[in-house]
Amino acid sequence: MGIETYIDYLKNYDGPDVTFMEVCGSHTAAIAKSGITKVISPKIHLVSGPGCPVCVSPSGYVDRLIALARQPETTVCTFGDLLRIPGTSESLNEAKGSGASVEMVYSPMDVIALAKEHPDQTYVFGAVGFETTVPVYTVLMEQVESEGITNIQVLTALKVMPPVIRWLCDNGARIDGFIAPGHVSVISGSKHFEALSREYGIPFAVTGFSPKELVVGIYGLLRMWEQRQKLLAEGESLTKNFYPSVVTHDGNVIAQAKVEKYFEPGPAVWRGMGEIADSGLYLRKEYAALDAGSRGLDEDHKINKACRCDQVLMGKITSEECPLFGKVCSPLTPQGACMVSSEGSCYQRFLNR
Amino acid sequence: MVITMAHGSGGAATSELIDEIFAKAFDNTVLNEMEDSAVVEGSARIAMTTDSFVVTPLEYPGGDIGRLAVCGTVNDLLMRGATPKYLTCGYIIQEGTDVELLRRVATSMAETAREAGVTIVAGDTKVIEGNGGIMINTAGVGFVPEGLEISATRIQPGDVVLVSGNLGDHHATILGSRMNITNQIESDNAPLTDMVATLLAHKIPVHCMRDVTRGGLATVLKELSDSSKVTITLEEESLPVSPAVRDFCGLLGLDPLYMGNEGKMIVALPAEAAEEALQLLRGANYGADAVQIGVVTEGIDGHGDLLVRTAIGGMRQLDVLQGEGLPRIC
Structure with missing residues (x-):
């Protein structure tokens, strides 16, 4: 046909x-x-x-990244989208403006170069993502392990579908x-x-x-x-x-094995939805030294009480049905995470009306 | 040798730097006078513009900051129908800059100026603390022929929109360089002099020209539709994007409509003039891939709109770029 x-x-x-x-x-x-x-x-x-993945990370995760970025001799590295996500009182970008040490990177591997160049500085990678992105972090873990690098940690907000x-x-x-x-x-x-x-x-x-x-x-x-x-x-x-050119029934078993080696499931908080059992991935105990405190970051604070990101994320309302959409909430003045990321549903609705 | 703060002192080291690098590269009778200001021939109508250039990395496949600093300003003059004549350049150099890099940038700048038909008649150098970076400001003057009115407000219903070549090449090059991605993509940074001169020499009734730089085609056309209060409708399948850039964007979740170029322009002109204009563009330097991408109709309720008809027949309304165009996570 x-x-x-x-x-x-x-x-x-x-x-x-x-x-x-x-x-x-x-x-x-x-x-x-x-x-x-x-x-x-x-x-x-x-x-x-x-x-x-950025949209569903709770504010507690962003707050923890900011706290780390304000510690002496500590730099937080992460992807661009995460920089603008609102935490409880500010975003990473705003924290950077007032002196927190934050660097935007294009790949987790960029952190390796930074860590080698500045051995006295600790680099914390803000690792967000779903099943797709987790294998990339395992490659970072492998390299950190094999090269004996001691000044890299990750703060994870990893989730599975x-x-x-x-x-x-x-x-x-x-x-x-x-x-x-x-x-x-x-x-x-x-x-x-x-x-x-x-x-x-x-x-x-x-x-x-x-x-x-x-x-x-x-x-x-x-x-x-x-x-x-x-x-x-x-x-x-x-x-x-319906995507057989790249998707198989069993998937990429090598990547799955790497994920299994480093990570184990645990409860995770999704923005607006609360805690969902076994929906998160955390570094296994053997790798605890690499973890900058990823467990228990449960606080989920709304910056604007009228924000209905949670309903949008659950598919219960469309972006247009949120009272803030297109009014006080726009990509330049996001009130919730869905309007921040280029993958957020409100951002895309706003751009492609 | 690297640049030190002494090169910015105004003393012997500064003179040596200027003589060795800039005077040699830019060599022309006006600049060689080394007076406090350049005195040049003029015209009844002149176009003036200025732009500052900050790019990482300083050298990238297909160009460098020197070439960029000439093209950016020259192209802005051309877009009003002006013939670019004179440039000034201000270099802000961070200490630690490799002098050989600086020489390459200045040489590239001089070559591009020659290609674009402009003379660099004045310049300035400052050295600041830092880590080996170069920033350049250029200002340009061009002569505008009597009676020629090319402007963002002149696009009319019945016009069509042409683009001079593939979208996103410069943006993809810079991003690829920063991400250490090896591919065949090269920046398109180029002066649009030949294409514009050819169109004007053949009396093509151009209503508006605009170079497609930061923000990409969508941002540029949305701004123009607002200025002219018209609806511009693009055909997605006619938008020219090279396979390499299309795949690069696919991998990173970027949209070629929002990616910058440094050697492409759009032209809005009456539909009946489109075919001749396309032939002229395709025969001019850097215009081989020129195509028609859209049509202009009446604006609705006195405001502008930019629409794109997608490959499956859907209609998508486009806005200007919001925030930065960043690669996606998954």
Whole structure:
């Protein structure tokens, strides 16, 4: 079938209203940029879930990074997006303006060079991310270990997808299907979502990021949803891989083994949602010396009481339904994390109205 | 040898630096007089502009800060239809700068000025504390022909928008260099002199020209749509991006629409003149990949809009760049 056939099907869909959620920041951006919502039937609702790792990090994590950056002989290094996320009273960028030692880096490996150049300074890497990014941090760990570098630590806010998807299903987010994250699936494999789809009877479509891949993925999701009773009765899986060029059933087992070596699951707080069991990854006890205090950073403070980032992250409201959206809250004056990151749903909604 | 604070003292070391590096590279009769100010021939209408250049790294694939400092200012003059004539340059040099690097930058600047047809008639050097960086300010003067009105406010319904080549090359080069990514991407920094001169020599009725620099095509066109109070609609599939830059952006989650160039421009002109203009651009230096990317219609409720029709037929409304264009995390 040509892409037009898929588009026509989605355009002419006239069944019950369905809500599909993507849980990947890159999908948030790709969907907004594709203009797909203006092409498909208004009965197909696309909502953004907690797919931006920066957006779901609680304020307690940012506060801890700032506290570290204010310690003598300590520099916090992290990615650009994290610099602007509001903590309880300020962001890392604001802290930097008043003397805290903060450096933006493009790769965790940049920290190695800094640490070697300044052996008397301790470098703390603010390591946020999902399954996709964690293997990169294990490469940093390996290098720190093998070269015996003693002045690098990490403060982690690492999270995994299945527990939060389960939490959403259990907590009243009425989702009919998930556009499963393509990048996460490269590492974890499409099998990552099979248990969830079986347990909740909800289809998962592992999908790529180009406009055409999105069309195919959403079409596949809709068809699975329409045929779910039949598929379930026949014992068919409701998880399908529509991104086979890079995603396999089992994922990248080498990367998975590295993650397993350094990290173990534990409870994590998601901004606006609270603590979710086993949804975080923490350095194992053997590597405690590398950890700058990542556990128990639970404080989750709202800078603007009216901010509804939490509802947006759960797909319960669209960005436009937040009373602050586009008024006091814009990319230049973000009131919540969803408006800060380029992967945040409010940021993308603002930019691609 | 490296630059020390003594090179900024105003004494013998300063003179030696100026003689050895700048006077040699920029050599021309006006500058060689070494007077307190340059006295030059003029014109009834002149265009003036200034720009400061801070880039890391100082040298990158396809260019360096010296070439950039000439192109940036020359291109701003050209965009009003001016013929660039004179440049001044102010160097702020951090101590620790390698003198050979400085010589390369000055030489590159001189070559680019020759290519762009401008003379560097005045200059200044300061040395500050630091760690081997160079910052350059240039100011430029150009002559504007009588009766020529090219401006951000003149885009009209019925116009089309052309772009002179591929988007995002400079931005991708700089980001790639900073991230130590090895690839084939080179900066496009270049003077737009030949393309503009060709269009004007053939009396192409250009309404507006703008170089596509920081903020990228989307920011530039959104600002222009606001200034002219028109709706500009782009066709996503016609936007020229090289495969290397497209893949680079895909990996990092960047949007070529918001990535800067230093040797590309957009031209807005009546639709009937578009074909001839495209042929002229494609025959001029740095214009081989010129294409039409969009059309202009009436503005809605007296304000400007920038829209893009996506590859799957969706419509996306674009705003100016918000914050910085940073690579994504996952």
